[in-house]
Amino acid sequence: VQLVESGGGLVQAGGSLxxxxxxxxxxxxxxxxxxxxQAPGKGPEWVSAIKAGGISTYYxxxxxxxxxxxxxxxxxxxxxxxNSLKPEDTALYYCARLPLxxxxxxxxxxxxxxxxxxxxxxxxxxx
Numbered sequence: 260v261q262l263v264e265s266g267g268g269l270v271q272a273g274g275s276l277x278x279x280x281x282x283x284x285x286x287x288x289x290x291x292x293x294x295x296x297q298a299p300g301k302g303p304e305w306v307s308a309i310k311a312g313g314i315s316t317y318y319x320x321x322x323x324x325x326x327x328x329x330x331x332x333x334x335x336x337x338x339x340x341x342n343s344l345k346p347e348d349t350a351l352y353y354c355a356r357l358p359l360x361x362x363x364x365x366x367x368x369x370x371x372x373x374x375x376x377x378x379x380x381x382x383x384x385x386x
Contacts, residue, residue: 260284260375262354267380274344278380280337280354285375288312288332291357291366293373294339296350296382305370306352307339310363317367321347344384353379 266278278294293308307328308317316328327340337354355373357366 260356262356262375262377264352264354264377264380267352267382269383269385270344272345272384272386274384275340275342276344276382278339278341278352278354278382280339280377282335282337282354282356285356287330287335290359291361291363292330292337293355293357293366293370294328294337294352295355295371295373295376296348296352297379298350301350303371304350308357308366308370309337315363341382344382346384346386348382349384350382351379352382353377 261283262280264280289311291310294306295303296306297303309328309330313330325343329338353376355376358374361369361372
C-alpha cells in the first residue's frame with residue numbers, strides 16, 4: 260500500500276492550494292479516505308473524509324466552506340481543494356486510508372483509526 264501526497268507549498272493568506280494523493284497497492288474505490296493535518300507541536304487533526312463512492316463527505320468545522328475533498332476512483336487519487344487559506348491552516352497534510360471496519364457513520368467519532376498514510380505535504384500560509 261502506498262499513498263503519495265503532493266501539491267503543498269507556501270501561499271499567502273486568502274490563497275488556494277490543491278493537494279493530491281496518489282494511491283496504489285489496494286482497491287482504492289472500496290475505501291473511505293481521509294485528510295489529516297498536523298501543525299508543529301500539536302497532535303493530528305482530521306480535516307475531511309470522503310466515502311468510497313465519492314458522494315458523501317465530512318469536514319471539520321474549521322474548514323467547512325473553504326475546503327473541498329474529492330476523489331477520482333479511475334485514477335486512484337484523492338484531492339483536497341483548499342481556498343481562503345488562513346495562517347492557522349499551516350501544517351503537514353497527509354492522506355490516509357480508513358479501514359473497512361470503521362463504518363462511514365462512525366468516522367466523525369473515529370477519524371484516527373486509519374491504518375495506512377502517506378509521508379505528507381507541507382502547507383504554509385503566511386499572514
